[in-house]
Amino acid sequence: MIRIRGLHKSFDDLHVLRGIDLDVNKGDVLCVIGPSGSGKSTLLRCINLLIRPDRGDIFLENVRVTAPEIRPEWVRQQVGMVFQSLNLFMHLTALKNVTLGLARVKKLDPANARERARSELEKVGLADKLNAYPAQLSGGQQQRVAIARALAMDPKVMLFDEPTSALDPEFIHEVLDVMTKLADEGMTMLVVTHEMGFAKNVADAIIFIDRGQIVERGTAEEIFERPGHDRTKAFVSKILG
């Protein structure tokens, strides 16, 4: 589904990604862990071209999305993204947050867009919050609206950039539940997270990134219980306390 080869990205003097090679199969859930500043978010943002890599190629179902003639808007319809900072459109209701992309990007007529948005919000358990504004919702509810907003575009892949890091602890599980259900339905997912429970139970594979390189890839058991590299060991022991 996703094939990444030799990906490099620098911001001025800061070399953030230093040659990333990565394959993700259809239906797989890949968790990405690593210290802050290691390049996890940059990697995710390269996949939907929110950041354009300096070098290297990304293939999405054999389409080279890094090719100059590919429109970034097209790529972003194939790849949904959910952010740490929620990023709902604050002046629009939950329903309008979801219909905006349906109406303006997918060009659905208003009635169809509304119907589709309603069904997406029902799936994340927010059928009773259609007309609530983001400021009237909890962080967990807002993040579920954000997931519905991304799923409404029928993405082939979903990217999650620390989706629960900004949430109060009491709301984390409701977001992880939605993500687990999505994984069970066969969605291909890349998840930057420090939720070890989710990584252990849901991920097909975990990669550990440090200083812009993939240090190690393995199953949850391999990474958490018998990491092969010292850097992985040091990081894992820190986050597992």
Added chain:
Amino acid sequence: MYNVDYAEEIVGTLFSGLGLTVQFVAFVIPAGFVLGFFMGWARTSSSWFLRALGTTYVEFFRGMPPIVLVFFSWLIATLVLRRYLGIEDPSGPAFAVGIFALALHSGSYQAEIVRAGILSVPTGQLEAADAIGLTRWQAMFRITLPQAFRVSLPALGNEFASLIKDTSLLTVIGAFELSQTGLLLVIDALIDRQDFNLIFIVWTEIALLYFAVTFLVTRAVRGIENVFKVPGLEAAQL
């Protein structure tokens, strides 16, 4: 001291001045807003040229006293009319010149209000707009500007209130707006009637009329704020 007859006598004259003041306000507020909107937007642009244009405009006109701007505009306008069009009557262009000068002045303040509004929209929302495949323009019109507009409204109301009273500067180019009408009444009171007390009556009535216009306009802006209010979210939290 309070002369009821005189107070009633001058109301009609002052109302004719008020009429012109209201006309100025009706033109200057929209003209200044359009100018301020585009210049403020230009200052947030990724284009070097547009940013430079907006910044130059704001810095130049914000630093110039409005009374000088009004004088210069009028001098240039009468010069051009006289030399190239052969028009001698200097009162002719006062209305157009007044609108032009005050719109330039107020636009430079409104540009900064608009810029602050645009910058107040969190960049994360634009990233989210990108991520669902909206184009730059769609994100600008659907996400940034609607929120920037809401944030800008209180400050814009403030600027409109200030602008209404700035129209009194147009006295210097002989526009017969409210303050000019008042000045003529004062001269009349001093020279023809030789009654110093009447001056207080004139200026008190003028103050009340400016207050009424300002109050109506700021109430209208407050009404717009309420129409666009987002439940659960005050402007300051956007």
